[in-house]
Amino acid sequence: MQHPSNGRPPRYPTSLGTSDASTITLLGHDLAGELMGQVGFGELALWLVTQRRPEPGEVRVFEAVLVALADHGFTPTAIAARLTYLSAPDSVQGALAAGLLGGGSRFLGVTEDCGAFLHEVVAGHAGRLPDDSDEEGWNALALETVRAARAGRRLVPGLGHPVHKVRDPRTPVLLRIAEENGHKGPHLRLFEAVGRVHPQVLGRTLPLNGAGVCGAALADLGLPVGLLRGFALLARAAGLLGHIAEEQRSPLGMDVYLSVDRNAEYVSPQHPTRQPTKE
The missing domain is CATH 1.10.230.10 (Cytochrome P450-Terp, domain 2)
Incomplete structure (x- = not known):
């Protein structure tokens, strides 16, 4: 990057993508003419990271990994996505992000x-x-x-x-x-x-x-x-999107929330071992 003190505008180099009024270039190729319909998403993801076009065997292993990590049922990440969608159905991106943020040392990490x-x-x-x-x-x-x-x-x-x-x-x-x-x-x-x-x-x-x-x-x-971990999150994004889609079709987030809320037991901070009287 050139410093603006030399009178020239700063430059921000990238080897990924760029565009102008009529074309989109990605990884040195015309996106519409050379990549769309000819390159799979897994191949593209691997290509974006390595900056070289992977050979078929690499793509097969990589995509097998993505499939293996896409979903594992009602994990905390999936529950977080569903409950966030319950709370903010106008924010699919928030629900998806909530699930991804839960990918850490115990799950996915x-x-x-x-x-x-x-x-x-x-x-x-x-x-x-x-x-x-x-x-x-x-x-x-x-x-x-x-x-x-x-x-x-x-x-x-x-x-x-x-x-x-x-x-x-x-x-x-x-x-x-x-x-x-x-x-x-x-x-x-x-x-x-x-x-x-x-x-x-x-x-x-x-x-x-x-x-x-x-x-x-x-x-x-x-x-x-x-x-x-980023690749694990890339895979899990697909699974979380599936959970959000299922939540739209057959909601169960409210049931999860009510199950916890209705079975919560208040314990006094002054007497943490004393069980409260249930009404």
Whole structure:
């Protein structure tokens, strides 16, 4: 950017999009003539972030991740979106934003947390990683990783799920799609090995969380770990829009509100353990 003190107007460079009176340019291509109807939304989203057109295998893995993260039922994010729509039906954007704002460390955030955790290990062993076919080598690295996390009183992100106690059904499918498309890289291989060896350290067997596998898959696509939560939110936006549409067709936000309101019990701040008399 040039400073305005030189007499010229400031400049704000971007390699994404621009427009004039008759054309719209996106990523160096004519939007109407070269992209619309020829590029899928998932491909475009990946292209926008990486600034290069992804190859088909990358798109297939990326879109599988988006589908895996789109919706998971009545999670807090979905409830927040529905209740916000109940309160302000004139603000679809507010309801959608409310749901997205709820994507954090407990819901959706595991995608980024797991990807970042694995990336720290992978980057720290650059040049010394096992070969793809060396399962024992990956097991040894995973065992070292889990033991170090345990010693540091850190949780291993992506281990366990509040609903899928034995196996997250998304996990084997994502691993298979990544393998089929040549994008099962070190992050996925390490996380898969964590799934094999962690019982030796933790004394119990936990499933590999599908959202965590999504983070590993995105990291194997070379995407910045600091943006992984953004991709989870991109996926969940579709699910939240579905919840808002269903709320318009078959409202239940009022039932949720009334259920909480009618079953609330007031506890005096002076006697927090005393149960109030019900009328």
